[in-house]
Amino acid sequence: MSDPNFASPTFVHRITRRAFFHDYTRKGRYMITMTAERGRPSLSVLDKGAPSVVLTPLGEAVREELYLIGNLDRPLHVEASVIMPDHIHFIIFVSGALPKPLGSYIGAFKGACSRRWAAMTGAVEVSPLFVKGFHDRIIWDDGHRVVASGYIADNPLRAAIRRSRPDLFRRYNRAQIGDREYAAYGNIFLLKDFDKRPVIIHRGDSVEARRNNENAWLSCAANGGVLVSPFISPDEKVIRDKALALGGRLIVIRNDGFEERFKPVGRDFDLCAAGRLLLIAPWPEALARSVVSRVEALSMNAGAVRLSSYTGAVILR
DSSP: OOOTTSOOOOOOOOSSOOOTTOOTTSSEEEEEEEEBOTTOOOSEEEETTTTEEEEOHHHHHHHHHHTTTTOTTOSEEEEEEEEOSSEEEEEEEEOSOOSSOHHHHHHHHHHHHHHHHHHHHTOSSOOOSBOSSOEEEEOOSHHHHHHHHHHHHHHHHHHHHHHHOGGGGOEEEEEEETTEEEEEEEOGGGGGOSOEEEOOOOTTOOHHHHHHHHHHHHHHHHTTOEEEEOOOSHHHHHHHHHHHHTTOEEEEEOSSOOOTTOOOOHHHHHHHHTTOEEEEESOTTOOSOOOOOHHHHHHHHHHHHHHHHOOOOEEOO
16 A cells, blocks of 8 residues: 555656766776676675685676776776676776767676676577666765775675675565555564654754753663654754664665665665664655655655554565
8 A cells, every 4th residue: 555645756767877967988987786687697606704705607707708898908997896696896997088988888798798608508599697787886086986995895795794684684665564555674673662753853943842852862762762764854863873873773764765676885784784774665666866855854754753653564575
């Protein structure tokens, strides 16, 4: 049952992330992600002892093709990479002007990988190894490069953590909470906690009201309770950060859904691993972020109040 009180934003989700303002033939650095088609052989297996990945023969072929991207004197250089069982990440540096957009070379790499797979299996027809398109992130400076490189290096460790704690990294495409339906990701058992409190700060709140509310919220967090909020305003974000410093747990309402291979990153990953986070999407069909309007913010705040009163969810899918 969909929520009639949550108006769906009007965007169309795209798997790719092309920046419309950016010239992809010029010098730059990018983190590229691409995913294998469903049913394809694994590119690697996780080595639980390290943790690291051990490439399969197909993964070895993909790695060989990856480092051939910069052949024929192209100003393309792969600086870091990780080949996971069903997807790959790599950082590519474009050191000079390209005659064609970067996507053309990524497409050629994907085609080469598909042909290698066909040759390895003796297939007459070449089927795509990777799904159509790819995801790119522009790396603007050295700070971003360091973070992106760390993300790639830590990928096997994060995968091992997710596999060892599946309930804390589970995605729920359809969860009925009360009389409404949501998408969710994380520790669904946070909904069962008896002490859940919505964090909502109004502009008209007096200084005394804000002080009393903050004391109540932080006491809840310190006592093992759960704070529920979209945490939109700067003041609400301050409460969120103070609560986390006290070991608090959060149910965070998002203004977007979860893309097919959504994974939490950064602090959200650490909170999921500790069982301290549940992400809730009132608009499960909306898969792209947007600026939150005042109407949406009010609806999300109302949702926080409702979620605070529920004691569980019925998982539909």
